[in-house]
Amino acid sequence: MRTNPVWRESLDVFFGEAEGFGAYVYPIIILAPVEFFSLYLPSLDAQMWSGSASLFKVCAVTALLLIAYFALRVANQEFAPWRFRSIKTWTREQGQSLSSIAKGQLAFLTLHIAFSIFLCSPLLIWAAAIARTPADRMAGTMLLVFFYALSYSVWGLLTLVLWERRAETRQVFIRCFFFVLIIVSALFYLPLNPVAFLVAYLGRQELSALTILGRSWSANTVHFAFHIGLGGCGFVLYVLALKRQVAA
Numbered sequence: 001m002r003t004n005p006v007w008r009e010s011l012d013v014f015f016g017e018a019e020g021f022g023a024y025v026y027p028i029i030i031l032a033p034v035e036f037f038s039l040y041l042p043s044l045d046a047q048m049w050s051g052s053a054s055l056f057k058v059c060a061v062t063a064l065l066l067i068a069y070f071a072l073r074v075a076n077q078e079f080a081p082w083r084f085r086s087i088k089t090w091t092r093e094q095g096q097s098l099s100s101i102a103k104g105q106l107a108f109l110t111l112h113i114a115f116s117i118f119l120c121s122p123l124l125i126w127a128a129a130i131a132r133t134p135a136d137r138m139a140g141t142m143l144l145v146f147f148y149a150l151s152y153s154v155w156g157l158l159t160l161v162l163w164e165r166r167a168e169t170r171q172v173f174i175r176c177f178f179f180v181l182i183i184v185s186a187l188f189y190l191p192l193n194p195v196a197f198l199v200a201y202l203g204r205q206e207l208s209a210l211t212i213l214g215r216s217w218s219a220n221t222v223h224f225a226f227h228i229g230l231g232g233c234g235f236v237l238y239v240l241a242l243k244r245q246v247a248a
Contacts, residue, residue: 005094006104009084014112019080023073023112024119027066031123034062039130056131057202059124060141061195065182067116068149068194072174074112075105075156078167086164087245098242105157113149117142137202144201148194151231152178158234161241185226191219192226 002008014020038058077084090096121142128138155177159170185192191200191207197219200207207219 004100004104004107005096006090006101007107008104010104010108013080013083014108017080017083019083020074023070023079024116027063027070027116028119028123030066031059031062031120035059035123035127039127054131056124056127056133056138056141057199059127060145060198060202063117063120063124064145064148064194064198067113067120067145068152069178070116071109071113071149071153072156072178075109075153076160076170076174078171081167087161087242091245098239102239102242106154109153109157110150113146113153116149117145133202140201141198144194144198148227151227151234152181154231154234154238158238158241161238161245164245189222191223194227197223 014023035055035058038055073079085094087101090101091098124142125138127133128135156174159173163169163173182193182195185194186196189210190196191210197207199205207223209219210217210222
């Protein structure tokens, strides 16, 4: 991967030139006040350091939404888009294969999500300590955030390939995609919603099973099958769009 030019370009833009600074700073700027006010606003008395049992839930949900949203934006190349070469430039002028482009973009997206979680982890660990959240639940939460962010953000790569020269269309689509998916999943079947599932996971609550044609499916099975299918579908469409772009 070190020799992959698509991977190196993203590293240079985001870390060498610090053009992607906002993708890492904004989530922390938002998460920190949310954690502070969640802890201090309910009661500013002598017991304030005991914290609320829901503090980690609030922070975890906030981190989930922020990391997934900014991962979509990073995949969509909304940060310093002028610094990235187009797909046609990579294939025709640089001689890169479809596989090389896909590996480079997916590898950097995975690194971005992992690094975002790492940056938010001090605030999440602090909230978990105050709320007395078990270590296994805290670790499970970070894995869930990584899983959700990757499942959603691959659709940002798809829009990048489909509408490479139509930045405004891409931006509108991924925002609608993210917020509509969050809302519709809650309305259609609550356990599909990542926020509801994360809250239930932290609260050790059992979610209702889904019954279809007399057959019952556990909420966990339906939830993970849906998100794996969502991410897999986005990945397949992304690869097909890349092939079409290369063949054009």
